[in-house]
Amino acid sequence: MQHCCPPDGREVDRAGEAVLFKALSDPHRLAIVAMLSAAADEICVCNFTSELPLNQPTVSHHLRILREAALVTCERRGTWVYYRLSSDAGARIASAVSSILSEAIAA
Amino acid sequence: MQHCCPPDGREVDRAGEAVLFKALSDPHRLAIVAMLSAAADEICVCNFTSELPLNQPTVSHHLRILREAALVTCERRGTWVYYRLSSDAGARIASAVSSILSEAIAA
DNA sequence: CGCTAATATCGACCTATGTCGATGCAGCAT
DNA sequence: ATGCTGCATCGACATAGGTCGATATTAGCG
Numbered sequence: 001m002q003h004c005c006p007p008d009g010r011e012v013d014r015a016g017e018a019v020l021f022k023a024l025s026d027p028h029r030l031a032i033v034a035m036l037s038a039a040a041d042e043i044c045v046c047n048f049t050s051e052l053p054l055n056q057p058t059v060s061h062h063l064r065i066l067r068e069a070a071l072v073t074c075e076r077r078g079t080w081v082y083y084r085l086s087s088d089a090g091a092r093i094a095s096a097v098s099s100i101l102s103e104a105i106a107a
Numbered sequence: 108m109q110h111c112c113p114p115d116g117r118e119v120d121r122a123g124e125a126v127l128f129k130a131l132s133d134p135h136r137l138a139i140v141a142m143l144s145a146a147a148d149e150i151c152v153c154n155f156t157s158e159l160p161l162n163q164p165t166v167s168h169h170l171r172i173l174r175e176a177a178l179v180t181c182e183r184r185g186t187w188v189y190y191r192l193s194s195d196a197g198a199r200i201a202s203a204v205s206s207i208l209s210e211a212i213a214a
Numbered sequence: 215c216g217c218t219a220a221t222a223t224c225g226a227c228c229t230a231t232g233t234c235g236a237t238g239c240a241g242c243a244t
Numbered sequence: 245a246t247g248c249t250g251c252a253t254c255g256a257c258a259t260a261g262g263t264c265g266a267t268a269t270t271a272g273c274g
Contacts, residue, residue, distance in 0.1 A: 014137035022132035026262080030121035030128075030207055037208045045221065058263055060222055065261095079220050079271050090208050097204065100137055101144045101197050133232080152251060165233055167252055172231095186241055186250050 017096040023069035024093075028052055029062045033085070036072065042082035124203040130176035131200075135159055136169045140192070143179065149189035 024030060031052060036043055049059045063083060066072045070092070074083045086092075131137060138159060143150055155166045170190060173179045177199070181190045193199075 012138065012141065014134040014141065017137055018132055018134040021128045021137075024207070025125055025129035025132045027121040027125040028262090030124055031119065034119065034121065034207050034209065049220090054262095055264055056221075057223080057265080061262075064222080076221090076270085081221060093204055093208070097200055100131070100141050101200070102141065135232090156251090161232095162234055163251070164235080164253080168232075171252080183240085183251090188251060 014100070017099060019069055020071075020093060020096045023065055023071055026062065026065075028054060028058075029066055032062060032066060032083075033071065033089075036083065036085045042075070042084040044080045044082050046080065048083075121207070124206060126176055127178075127200060127203045130172055130178055133169065133172075135161060135165075136173055139169060139173065139190075140178065140196075143190065143192045149182070149191040151187045151189050153187065155190075 024033070032048055035048070035051070045059065045063065048063070049056045052059060054062075063072065063074070066083075067074060071086055071089045072083050073086055074081050076082075131140070139155055142155070142158070152166065152170065155170070156163050159166060161169075170179065170181070173190075174181060178193055178196045179190050180193055181188050183189075
């Protein structure tokens with residue numbers, strides 16, 4: 001039986017990158033990240049709750065996913081909790097993309 | 108009632124970017140994209156089927172999702188179907204990332 | 215100490231998704 | 245035509261994920 005093209009076996013685990021992209025695969029989480037990036041500063045949870053068409057538990061849920069993906073960090077100050085983009089968020093995303101596309105995107 | 112930080116309302120639809128990231132949120136699909144990118148050429152479906160720990164229908168399912176995200180294109184040649192990365196795949200991913208992070212990543 | 219406010223967690227619900235076996239379909243060969 | 249091969253689609257299943265109401269937790273206040 002003939003073949004179509006020469007195979008080349010590599011067994012790489014893309015789970016890490018997948019978790020990153022999965023964290024970015026929801027429109028509301030993207031909105032959160034975009035707000036944080038645009039603000040270039042920390043944002044209080046109550047701001048997300050008031051600006052997103054979601055109830056407070058749902059906002060908290062999305063923030064947790066972003067937290068567990070290490071894309072954001074939070075800090076409690078008094079009654080409020082403030083979130084900010086992780087300092088290496090952009091670098092980790094760019095690294096994941098270039099790891100998949102095997103091309104250097106970040107400078 | 109006092110407030111924590113000044114709000115700024117924007118109602119942007121991140122659904123398009125979310126679809127892109129969702130297509131990239133599975134390890135096996137990442138493996139497919141990585142194989143295609145590394146090959147820098149078209150790859151026959153039978154190659155994915157033989158190199159991934161998935162059955163043929165599952166491979167077909169993942170290829171369809173990548174197709175619908177316009178990340179790959181396919182072309183039937185005889186009995187075999189060959190997939191390749193869309194020419195603008197990298198650009199669209201980079202554009203989605205920078206759209207969210209409001210920073211220029213691509214050169 | 216109670217009371218209120220801001221977040222997080224829990225439980226339930228429904229939908230989406232990854233996976234596979236079975237089947238369908240297109241293309242080649244005999 | 246018959247059969248075979250590569251791939252897509254379908255149906256079913258189990259699990260994951262988004263959403264919300266209810267409840268818990270933490271912090272400030274009187």
